[in-house]
């Protein structure tokens with residue numbers, strides 16, 4: 016009988032099971048207690064012998080329970096230690112290093128160059144009033160640029176997502192309250208209902224504006240040639256084509272050469288060899304008036320640079336949409352360079 020009990024204890028797997036077995040055999044209502052109670056039914060001699068035996072059994076069972084409990088505790092501790100072991104020879108995890116989006120890097124570079132030329136950064140809202148986005152810039156209500164085809168309108172009357180950064184020209188002139196010079200560069204997001212390899216509905220421009228006495232087209236060309244040289248390298252070629260914008264007169268567009276001649280030879284990204292990067296011109300007298308300046312005494316130039324075009328030209332990207340799909344496998348190519 017005792018051997019069977021000890022054997023049962025031996026085969027217990029955990030502390031909970033051990034408790035159950037303890038109750039069964041030596042608990043207050045357990046088997047041994049019952050046996051002790053039953054002793055009173057026996058004749059004296061037999062009772063003495065059986066009593067001694069039961070006491071020995073109790074001692075043996077209790078000892079066995081204690082040994083088993085200690086062993087189970089040790090076992091649990093061993094398992095815990097194995098689980099918590101740190102293998103110091105494992106290689107570390109290499110952290111992924113973040114990088115700035117190529118558009119961000121190009122935008123900052125343009126800002127740096129313009130700030131070195133003395134332009135201050137200025138900002139305007141992306142949800143703009145029709146007056147700042149159109150009327151103040153001489154774009155009258157029947158102008159095609161105001162067509163549903165081009166602009167995103169907002170559910171609130173007289174508001175649009177700005178179609179260019181040019182409204183910041185007016186806001187900056189107003190903020191200067193007639194002081195000279197007004198010399199600002201306004202980077203930011205702009206919106207048009209376009210979507211193809213070279214146009215996306217949300218794009219970025221940097222507006223430049225200089226108002227002072229005696230500013231003319233020659234100042235504009237000089238500034239833009241300097242800007243192009245700083246952005247693309249001194250060997251870049253530029254050309255100005257005459258153009259039309261309601262808010263400048265005369266108006267031009269600037270192209271830069273597309274043949275990239277560097278360490279890896281020459282690469283041409285467009286058939287004509289030229290890519291357009293900005294619109295510009297001499298600020299229209301009406302626009303000066305709308306900004307609170309007198310065209311009889313001051314003049315100025317303005318330009319609107321397409322950051323996407325500059326980025327494409329610098330990095331040799333031929334589909335603009337790739338820049339905004341944010342596939343890291345694509346963007347990570349531009350970690351260095353540019």
Ligand code: PHE
Pocket residue numbers: 178179180181260263293294295296317318319320
């Ligand atoms: N706002 C014009 C555009 O988005 C660019 C421009 C800016 C032209 C300033 C002239 C002067 O195309």
